[in-house]
Amino acid sequence: MRVDLFDFDLPDERIALRPAEPRDSARLLVVDPNSTTELTDGHVRDLVTLLLPGDVLVFNDTKVIPAQLEGTRIRGDNIVPVSATLHMRTAADRWKAFAKPGKRIKEGDILRFGTGDDALDATVLEKGDAGEVTLGFGVSGPALDTAIATVGHIPLPPYIASKRREDDRDRTDYQTIYAREKGAVAAPTAGLHFTPELFELLDKKGIERAFVTLHVGAGTFLPVKADDTADHLMHYETGYIDAATADKLNDAKARDGRIVAVGTTSLRLLESAASEDGNMAEWSGNTNIFITPGYRFKFIDMLMTNFHLPRSTLFMLVSAFSGLDTMRAAYDHAIKTGYRFYSYGDTSLLKRKI
Template identity: 45%
Template sequence: MKTSDFYYDLPPELIAQTPLARRDGSRLMLLDKATGETQHRHFYELPQFLRPGDCLVLNDSRVLPARLLGHREPSGGVAEVLLLIDRGEKRWECLVRPGRKLKPGQKLSFGDGTLLSATVLEALPGGNRIVEFHYEGIFLEILERLGKMPLPPYIKEELNDPERYQTVYSREVGSAAAPTAGLHFTKELLTQVEQMGVKVCYVTLHVGLGTFRPVKEDDPLEHEMHAEYCMISAQTADIINQTKKNGGRVICVGTTSCRTIESWAGENGELKESAGWTNIYIYPGYRFKALDALITNFHLPESTLIMLVSALAGRENVLAAYQEAVKERYRFFSFGDAMFIS
C-alpha cells in the first residue's frame, strides 16, 4: 500500500468556499460498500435511507473561535495565534505566525490589549508554542469577542455567519475544526429522523488541526497520527449496544464519530462509558468493530480520511465514486456535499 494509491484529480473550482443557503440542500451520494453502486440524491432525503431501529452517532463538539489576530510588543508587528490544546493554568499549545519572530519571552496583545494579552513561554519540537494568556473573567467569552473561526487552509473566502461552521447540535466547546459531516443536519431533519424510530446519540471528539495534516510519507503506515480527546457517555454506549443487539445499524455521522466509537469498542463491538486521547489510524485492512455505515463529506486526496472511508467501502469503490463526483460536479471538502456509505 502506497500513499499515492489514494490520489485523485480534483479541479480547484470544486472545492466549496462557502456553505449553501440551506444546510440540508447539499447533494448526497449513496455508496453501496459491497457493490460500489452509487445513487445521486439530496441530503434532505436522508430519512428515506434510514430504518427504524438504526441509530445515528453525532459528534457534539463545538469549534472554538480559536484564531487570534494581534500584535507583538513593543514593535507592533502583526502576530497570529491559533489555539490547539488547553494545557491548563491559562496556558495553551498554539500554532503561531510568524514563527521566527514569536520566540520565548515575546509579549503579545489582542484587540486594544485591555481584554487579552499573552506571553510566548516555550517553543516545542514540532514548531508549536506554549503561550500563556493574561486576562480577567471568562476566557471563552473573550474569545467570542476577539477570536475568529479557524477555517481550513483550502477555504479562502471569509465566513459571513460563524454559526455556519458549527453543527446545530454543537455544545461541548473544544474543536479547532468542525466535524463537517454534521453541518448538513437541521433541527427539523433530526426531529424527523427520531420520529421515524431512529435513535440519535452523541459522542464528543475535539477535532485537532492534525486532521488537515497531509500524509507526506510514501508508505502511509509511517505517518504519525495526531491525537485527539474524545468521550462516550454511558447513555450513548447503551444506545449503541442496544442497537446492535436488536439488529439495527450503527451509523456514524463523520469520521470523528467513527474514530471515537472504534477507539473504545471491545472486540465484540460493545461500548461502555469512556474518555481519553485517541490516535486511532484506520486504513484498508482494518476490521470495524462497532460502525456499520458512515455519513461523511468528500476528503482530500492522499489523506488519512480518504484511507478511512476506503477501509470501509474498498479503495477501488471509493476512488470510482470520487471520480463520479468530480464528473457530476459535486462540491468538495468542509462546505461541500455528502456521501452515505452503507
Template identity: 45%
Template sequence: MKTSDFYYDLPQELIAQTPIPQRDASRLMTLDRFSGAVGHHHFHDLPEFLRPGDCLILNDSRVLPARLLGHRLPGGGACEVLLLIDKGEGTWECLVRPGRKMKPGTRLSFGDGELMAEVTEELPGGNRLVHFEYEGIFLEVLERLGKMPLPPYIREELQDRERYQTVYSRVLGSAAAPTAGLHFTPELLEKIQAMGVGVGYVTLHVGLGTFRPVKEEEITDHEMHSEYCVISQETADLINRTKAAGGRCICVGTTSCRTLESWAAEDGTMTASAGWTDIYIYPGYRFKVMDGLITNFHLPESTLIMLVSAFAGREHVLAAYEEAVRERYRFFSFGDAMFIS
C-alpha cells in the same frame, strides 16, 4: 500500500468556499460498499435510507474561535496564534506565525491589550506553548476577539460563524468542525427520530492534524495526531441496544467513527469511555461497531479518504469520487455528503 494509491484529480473550482443557504439542501451521494453502486440525492432525502431501529451517532464538539490576530511587543509586528490544546492554567499549545519571530519570551497583544500573552516554550515539531493573561472568563474573551480557524483551502471570509458549527454542537474544544454534521437541521433530526431511529452523541475535539498531509510514501509510516474524545454511558447503551436488536450503527463523520472504533470491544460492545485517541484506520482495518457512515468528500491522499476506503474499498471509493467530480459535487468542509452503507 502507497499514499499515492489514494490520489484523485480534483478541479480547484469544486472546492466549496462557502456554505449553501439551506444546510440540508446539499447533495447526497449514496454508495453501496459491497457492490460499489452509487445514487444521487439531496441530504434531506437521508430518512429514506435509514430504518427504524438504526442509530445515528453524532459528534457534539463545538469549534473554538481559536484564531487570534495581534502584534508582537515591542515593535508591533503582526502575529497569528491558533489555539490547539488547553494545557491548563492559562497555557495553550498553539500554532504561531511568523514562527521565526515567536521565540520563548516573546510578548503578544490582542484586541488593543484586552488579551496579553507570552510564548513560554518551543515544542518539538514547531508548536509553541503560549501563556495568556486576561480579565474575566477566557472563553468569553475568545468569543469577542477570536476568528473561526477555517481550513487552509477555504480562502473566503465566513459571514456567519454559526455555519461552521453543527446545530447540535455544545462542548467547546475543536480546532475544526466535524463537517459531516453541518448538513443537519433541527427539523431533519426530529424527522429521523420520529421514524424510530435513535440519536446519540459522542464528543471528539477535532485537531488541526486532521488537515496534516500524509508526506510518507508508505501509509503505515505516517504518525497519527491525538485527539480527546468522550463516549457517555447513555450513548454506549443506545449502541449496545441497537446492535443487539439487529439495527445498524451509523456514524455521522469520521470523528464519530474514530471515537467509537477507539473504545469498542472486539465484539463491538461499548462502555462509557474518555481519553486520547490516535487511532489510524486504513484498508485492512476490521470495523468493530460501525455499519454505515455519513461523510463529506475528503482531500486526496489524506488519512480521511484512507478511512473511508477501509470501510467501502479503495476502488469503490475512488470510482465514486470520480463520479462526484463528473457530476460537479462540491468538495471538502462546506461541500456535499456521502452516505456509505
C-alpha cells in the same frame, strides 16, 4: 502504504465556499461496495428512506470556538505579526497551537492577541515540530474562554480562508444545530447538513440519535508530508462518551440496529472507545487513532461524511471503510457529476465493505 495511492486531481471549482441552503438540500452520494450498484445519487433528505427504524445516528456535539488568533510577537523592541490556531487545551490556562511564522517564534516569547483593553497575552512555553507551540495564557478557565471569544475568529479551513475572509455568516454556517460542548477548532462537517425539519422526519421514522464529543483539532487539516502512511504522525484530540450513550449503542447493536457515524470524528471516537469484541463502554481521554486500509472496524456499520482532500488522513479512512478502489471510483463520479467538496460541500453515505 504509499501516500500517493490516495492522490487525485480536484478541479478548483469543486471546492464549496458556502453551504447549501437549506442545509438538508445538499447532495448525498450513497456508496455500497457490497452491491453491483455501487453508487447512487440523492440528497440529504433521502436519509429518511435510506435508514431503517432502530438505526442510530451518532453525532459529535462539539462546538467550534473562535480559535484563530491574530496578533504580534513581542521580544524586547522587536515586534512582528503572528497568528496562532489553537488546537488542543492541555490545562485551564494552556493550549497547544499551530503558530505562524513558526521559525520566528522561540520559547519565552510573548504573543499578544487583540489590542487595547481586550488584548490577550500568552507566553510560548514549548516549541514543537511543524510550527506547533504550547501557549501559557495570563488568564485561565472561564476567563480565558471569554478572552478567546473576544479576540478570536472562526478558524475556517485553509481551502476556504485562502479564497475569502471569514464573516458573520460563518459563525452560524460553521456550526451544527446541536453543537453544545465548547472546544473544537474545526466543525464536524457532516453534521452541518442536519436541520430541525430533518430531525423531525427521522424521529417519525423511528431512527434514533446519540451524541458523543470529540473536540476536533486543527491537525485535521495538516497535509500528509510523508511518502508512507507509517511515517505520518497524527495529533491527539480529546473526547468522551458517557455511560448512558454507551448502553444505548450496545442495546441498538444487540437488536441489529445499525450504528451510523455522522462524520469521521464520530467514527474515530467510537472506534477508539470500542473493545476488541465490539462493545462500547463509558470512555474519556485523548485519541490519535489513524485508520488506513487494513484496519478492522469494531463498531461502525455506516458512515456519513463529506468529500475529503487528496492525500489526506480522512480519504485514507474512508478508503479503509469502503475500499480504496470503491472510493476512488466514488470520488471520480462526484467530480464528474458536480458534487461540491470539503467542509461546506455535499456529503456521502458509505456502507462498510464486508
